[in-house]
Amino acid sequence: MTGPMMRFDRFVEEALYGLRGFYTQGGKAGVNAGDFITSPETSTLFGGCIAVYLDRIWQELDRPDPFIVVEAGSGRGTLCRDIFLSVPQCSAALRYVMVERSEVQRLDAFDSVAATCFLDAEEAPLTAVKDLPVGPLTGVVLANELLDNLPPRVVQKTATGWSELHVNGGLDEWHPAPQNAQNMATLLVPNAPLGTCLPLHLKAAVWVNRALNLLDRGRVLLFDYGLQQTADFSERPMGEWLRTYSQHHRAGNPYKEAGSRDITCDVAFDQLPGFPQIVTQRDWLLAQGLRAMTEWAREQWHDSAAAPTAKALAARALLDEAAALTDSEGLGAFLVAEWRVGD
Numbered sequence: 001m002t003g004p005m006m007r008f009d010r011f012v013e014e015a016l017y018g019l020r021g022f023y024t025q026g027g028k029a030g031v032n033a034g035d036f037i038t039s040p041e042t043s044t045l046f047g048g049c050i051a052v053y054l055d056r057i058w059q060e061l062d063r064p065d066p067f068i069v070v071e072a073g074s075g076r077g078t079l080c081r082d083i084f085l086s087v088p089q090c091s092a093a094l095r096y097v098m099v100e101r102s103e104v105q106r107l108d109a110f111d112s113v114a115a116t117c118f119l120d121a122e123e124a125p126l127t128a129v130k131d132l133p134v135g136p137l138t139g140v141v142l143a144n145e146l147l148d149n150l151p152p153r154v155v156q157k158t159a160t161g162w163s164e165l166h167v168n169g170g171l172d173e174w175h176p177a178p179q180n181a182q183n184m185a186t187l188l189v190p191n192a193p194l195g196t197c198l199p200l201h202l203k204a205a206v207w208v209n210r211a212l213n214l215l216d217r218g219r220v221l222l223f224d225y226g227l228q229q230t231a232d233f234s235e236r237p238m239g240e241w242l243r244t245y246s247q248h249h250r251a252g253n254p255y256k257e258a259g260s261r262d263i264t265c266d267v268a269f270d271q272l273p274g275f276p277q278i279v280t281q282r283d284w285l286l287a288q289g290l291r292a293m294t295e296w297a298r299e300q301w302h303d304s305a306a307a308p309t310a311k312a313l314a315a316r317a318l319l320d321e322a323a324a325l326t327d328s329e330g331l332g333a334f335l336v337a338e339w340r341v342g343d
Contacts, residue, residue: 005168009203012151012254012263022262023102038145039223039281039331040079043321047082049288050142050221054083057140057219058090060343065093068139070132070214072207073146074098077109080126084117095139098128106130136216143211144223147272148264150207152199154242155185157192165197188230188271196234199241201271208272208339217342220276225334226267228278233268241266269335276339282332285325294322 006014016022039046058067067090074080080098088094098113100106110128114121132141154165155177162185164177177185185198192198211220226241227233233241244254244261254263269278279287297315304312326332 005166005173007153008165008167008172009151009153011167015254015263016149016151017101023105038075039325039334040082040144042324042331043318044082044085045290045293045318045322046144046285046325047079048086048293049285049290050079051083051086051088052288053221054094054140055089058088058093061138061217063090063093064138064217066095066139067093068095068097068137070097070099070137070139070141070211072099072132072141072143072211073149074100074109074128075102075105077113077128079144080109081113081116084113095125096127097133098126099130099132100128101130103130132210132214135214137214138217139215140219140221141211141214142221142223145225147201147204147207147222147224147267148226149262150201150203151263152201152203152265153181154238155181155198155200157185157189157194157196157198159194162186188268189234192231192234197238198230198233199265199268201268204267205272208274212274212339212341215341219341220337220339222276222337223281223334224267224337226269228269228335230268230270233266267335269337272337274339276337278335278337280328280332281334281336282326282328284336285332290322290326294318297322 017024054067054069058064061067069083071080077098080096084091084096098106098109100109106128110126111121113126114124118124118126155162156165156174160176162177162182163174164181166173166175181200184200185192189196189198208220208222242254242263242265244263254261269276297318300312300315301308301319304315308316324331
């Protein structure tokens with residue numbers, strides 16, 4: 001993608017979601033055919049834990065019917081499928097809305113989930129749409145690794161204030177930031193050292209506000225990688241928190257070959273509205289009963305490790321998946337933010 005100079009967030013929006021954007025052309029999560037792997041692609045245990053969570057929230061909200069779950073950035077429908085296959089107690093009341101900007105993924109996801117989880121696709125309590133539905137509704141809005149793909153603005157501290165990142169012909173350029181961006185950066189990190197680069201997550205903040213306003217009662221539950229405080233970004237080079245991926249590998253310069261790679265940014269959770277409860281993914285999954293879900297696998301492996309059967313090897317694989325989801329150096333370090341609405 002070439003053309004006139006663009007502010008970085010606008011460049012990324014076009015590179016990911018434009019006519020020749022990465023997701024428009026088929027970029028996606030997946031173990032084999034994908035470009036990156038997420039928790040739902042790692043193990044069905046992730047969807048099982050969310051099903052447990054949905055049952056608890058359904059009970060806390062006095063068993064509403066319908067109980068509407070909106071999953072934003074639903075991709076290929078993997079998480080939706082695993083939730084339905086877990087057969088939660090709230091199944092009879094559950095109405096599931098998959099929100100996905102990519103038309104190809106949206107249509108494929110609906111067909112796949114409907115065929116896998118329901119005898120009659122036309123009767124499936126499932127819809128797939130391009131944007132958040134109209135509220136108000138009672139239920140849960142959830143998203144896994146959505147905010148990191150909502151393009152941030154990027155600023156850098158200079159001797160005279162803050163400059164903002166632009167892209168011009170595949171090269172990065174820095175120009176004086178508008179006053180509102182300078183004010184925001186200064187408020188977030190008042191004593192930033194010279195050269196500090198920060199993401200400004202305006203699009204993510206707007207999206208969270210939309211999700212909160214969608215609910216009359218319920219929860220917003222978001223999983224993503226990032227840091228709780230923007231100030232912590234000042235201690236890391238930009239290449240650590242602004243990354244590109246293609247076919248499961250880091251893909252280098254984000255400014256070149258736009259549309260050929262995913263562009264993702266760690267999330268500064270203190271820039272999001274409201275006062276969510278934030279824990280690590282490891283702690284959240286354990287709180288939903290992950291260890292109890294895998295107890296049978298531990299027993300099976302313990303009893304058969306010396307001469308493992310096929311069932312024992314399957315148990316070992318499940319334990320490895322659970323370990324990956326809770327790895328404190330990997331997925332387990334992701335942050336989980338929960339907002340309560342209407343109670």
